[in-house]
Amino acid sequence: MTLTSNEYAVTISDLVKKFGSFTAVDDVSLTVGRGEIFGFLGANGAGKSTTIRILCGILAPTSGSGTVAGMDIVRETEKIKTRIGYMSQRFSLYEDLTVTENIKFFGEVYGVYGERLAQRTAWILEMANLRERRDSLTGELAMGWKQRLALGCAMVHEPDILFLDEPTAGVDPASRRRFWELIYTVAEQGVTVFVTTHYMDEAEHCDRMALMHRGRIIALGTPAELKERYIAGTLLEVWAEPMMAALECLNSLPVVREVAMFGSALHVVVGSLEDVDSLRAALETMDIRIERIEPARPSLEDVFVALIEHAERGA
Amino acid sequence: MMLRTWMIMWKEFRQIARDPRMLTVVVALPTFMILLYGYAINLDVRDVRMAVYDQSRSRQSRELVDAFARSGYFHIIAYPEDDREVTALLDGGRARMVLIIPVRFARRLADGDTAPVQILVDGADSTTASTALGYVAGIVQEYSSRVALVTVYRAGLTMRGAWKPVENRTRYWYNPELRSNNFTIPGLIAVILMVLSALLTSVTVVRERERGTIEGLLVSPVRPMELMLGKLAPYVLIAFGDVLLVMAISSAVFHVPLVGSPALVLALAGIFVIAVLGIGLLISTVAPTQQLAMVAAVMATQLPTVLLSGFIFPISSMPKAIQLLSNILPATHFIRILRGIFLKGNDLAILWQPALVLAAIAVAMVLLSANRFRRTL
Numbered sequence: 014m015t016l017t018s019n020e021y022a023v024t025i026s027d028l029v030k031k032f033g034s035f036t037a038v039d040d041v042s043l044t045v046g047r048g049e050i051f052g053f054l055g056a057n058g059a060g061k062s063t064t065i066r067i068l069c070g071i072l073a074p075t076s077g078s079g080t081v082a083g084m085d086i087v088r089e090t091e092k093i094k095t096r097i098g099y100m101s102q103r104f105s106l107y108e109d110l111t112v113t114e115n116i117k118f119f120g121e122v123y124g125v126y127g128e129r130l131a132q133r134t135a136w137i138l139e140m141a142n143l144r145e146r147r148d149s150l151t152g153e154l155a156m157g158w159k160q161r162l163a164l165g166c167a168m169v170h171e172p173d174i175l176f177l178d179e180p181t182a183g184v185d186p187a188s189r190r191r192f193w194e195l196i197y198t199v200a201e202q203g204v205t206v207f208v209t210t211h212y213m214d215e216a217e218h219c220d221r222m223a224l225m226h227r228g229r230i231i232a233l234g235t236p237a238e239l240k241e242r243y244i245a246g247t248l249l250e251v252w253a254e255p256m257m258a259a260l261e262c263l264n265s266l267p268v269v270r271e272v273a274m275f276g277s278a279l280h281v282v283v284g285s286l287e288d289v290d291s292l293r294a295a296l297e298t299m300d301i302r303i304e305r306i307e308p309a310r311p312s313l314e315d316v317f318v319a320l321i322e323h324a325e326r327g328a
Numbered sequence: 329m330m331l332r333t334w335m336i337m338w339k340e341f342r343q344i345a346r347d348p349r350m351l352t353v354v355v356a357l358p359t360f361m362i363l364l365y366g367y368a369i370n371l372d373v374r375d376v377r378m379a380v381y382d383q384s385r386s387r388q389s390r391e392l393v394d395a396f397a398r399s400g401y402f403h404i405i406a407y408p409e410d411d412r413e414v415t416a417l418l419d420g421g422r423a424r425m426v427l428i429i430p431v432r433f434a435r436r437l438a439d440g441d442t443a444p445v446q447i448l449v450d451g452a453d454s455t456t457a458s459t460a461l462g463y464v465a466g467i468v469q470e471y472s473s474r475v476a477l478v479t480v481y482r483a484g485l486t487m488r489g490a491w492k493p494v495e496n497r498t499r500y501w502y503n504p505e506l507r508s509n510n511f512t513i514p515g516l517i518a519v520i521l522m523v524l525s526a527l528l529t530s531v532t533v534v535r536e537r538e539r540g541t542i543e544g545l546l547v548s549p550v551r552p553m554e555l556m557l558g559k560l561a562p563y564v565l566i567a568f569g570d571v572l573l574v575m576a577i578s579s580a581v582f583h584v585p586l587v588g589s590p591a592l593v594l595a596l597a598g599i600f601v602i603a604v605l606g607i608g609l610l611i612s613t614v615a616p617t618q619q620l621a622m623v624a625a626v627m628a629t630q631l632p633t634v635l636l637s638g639f640i641f642p643i644s645s646m647p648k649a650i651q652l653l654s655n656i657l658p659a660t661h662f663i664r665i666l667r668g669i670f671l672k673g674n675d676l677a678i679l680w681q682p683a684l685v686l687a688a689i690a691v692a693m694v695l696l697s698a699n700r701f702r703r704t705l
């Protein structure tokens with residue numbers, strides 16, 4: 014994907030945020046194109062939320078610069094606020110207001126009122142499937158509904174960029190799927206979505222992503238690029254009995270680059286598919302019964318496990 | 329700007345309306361406080377329990393005792409017969425005061441000598457003691473001058489009427505009957521509004537922080553000052569309702585007269601209430617939890633107000649440093665205003681100074697809160 018500079022929704026360069034002696038964001042640079050779904054991945058405390066808060070104008074960076082919707086993240090925070098929507102990892106609607114009251118409140122705070130507010134309210138109720146519950150107190154809704162309402166409220170003023178900070182934390186899998194369908198719909202309408210998560214399956218939905226570890230970005234690219242770039246060789250899935258013996262045996266082979274347990278199988282990285290024969294031979298000489306050996310498509314989880322292990326070893 | 333402030337206010341009203349605890353705080357608390365304090369704090373000294381050890385047993389001594397009994401301030405409960413009984417009465421607290429009339433009382437009077445009488449007072453309760461002694465001096469003085477007159481008359485000198493060389497005619501202005509309620513209740517109104525108002529706003533900002541709703545506000549275009557004003561406004565109305573409530577009770581139950589302009593009282597009460605709500609707001613931007621905010625609000629208002637505002641204890645007799653402290657309390661100035669309007673009928677020409685101080689505190693508190701809020705993101 015090639016982008017000219019005015020097509021960037023977000024640009025960050027050399028961003029640093031320190032809290033006392035702790036560096037939460039350590040020299041981060043990245044760009045997000047208009048209309049992209051950009052995933053921001055990493056464990057809790059990796060610095061994802063801090064970065065988002067800086068972009069939303071809640072926190073000032075210690076050093077570095079950036080733009081959101083073309084506006085400076087240090088000097089133009091008030092202008093940025095009118096162009097972005099934000100949904101925090103903690104539920105941030107008023108539980109003691111009704112569904113429509115929450116929409117009205119956030120709408121008017123963003124300067125959406127009258128006929129436009131009525132249209133937006135109708136759109137949000139439709140999108141979140143909350144028409145029948147429009148007069149319920151928000152606190153009485155199930156978590157999945159609350160999340161969709163929060164997304165709706167974050168979009169009441171039709172922002173150019175949506176920042177979603179762990180939007181699906183604590184939501185059941187069915188609701189998570191529905192939520193991601195909404196994100197796709199929104200992105201199709203041209204809205205840039207900047208989303209943090211620590212669910213690897215959600216990362217697969219993103220156009221591009223960055224992996225953050227201890228305040229630094231350790232990988233950046235499309236899911237396909239990341240798999241290609243960081244898993245060099247071929248990934249095989251091996252089912253064998255006894256498994257521990259198979260693991261030890263494979264680990265000692267020179268053709269094997271990496272072995273890891275993955276559920277009931279072993280994930281083995283080798284140079285090419287032709288190495289399968291030598292694997293079979295080695296296992297058979299050790300009296301290990303082979304059920305199946307199949308080439309596998311690496312998941313992002315494979316990529317991230319490898320990357321984080323690499324980063325930890327380097328540190 | 330206006331719309332956002334208005335929306336914050338609208339939201340707060342909705343939330344207040346759905347919070348059942350609010351009604352308790354807003355209606356029950358001030359009613360309970362004014363009735364409790366109003367009846368409990370009574371500085372009038374009446375019916376002081378007194379004993380009389382009359383060793384003289386004469387017509388003159390009975391006249392003196394009678395003067396005490398008729399005054400209305402003393403209630404004679406015993407006539408001890410010896411010193412041990414006198415001591416026992418005071419020790420046990422049954423009598424607060426003992427009048428001892430010596431054996432030669434009548435005799436000395438007849439001889440034209442000065443006849444001393446002894447007053448023993450329970451000084452443990454110094455307030456009651458000093459007030460009672462004032463009454464004693466008056467009664468003894470009165471009796472003494474009557475005796476002098478009679479003696480002069482008997483000596484053959486005639487005078488027109490009951491001649492006194494000098495007579496003081498004291499009139500108590502503003503509170504002619506010296507009812508202590510007239511003094512305490514206006515102060516009480518200030519104390520109650522102070523505690524209540526600070527309590528009302530003390531949780532508004534922390535609550536948003538505890539529930540996580542603050543994030544939604546922070547990323548929105550709402551400015552700190554809009555948030556503060558929007559949060560303040562509904563509580564100004566509520567606190568104003570409480571002003572009316574406590575004033576109604578003070579006049580209906582405690583019969584405190586309102587000599588001056590009711591409109592002026594309400595206008596200045598409005599400023600006072602904003603100043604104190606501002607204090608609550610400031611506490612709310614600093615406090616880490618709702619509970620702590622409420623405790624801090626009560627601690628910061630109740631005790632200092634009761635002790636330092638001149639509600640009961642005169643500011644003029646406090647050490648200079650404490651006087652400075654009392655002058656930064658909104659209640660100090662509001663009590664001055666309330667007493668001025670309720671009892672003296674003062675107008676703004678006299679009360680502009682405390683009114684100005686209250687307005688300054690109000691503005692300072694709101695500005696400080698907005699500033700604190702901005703810095704603690």
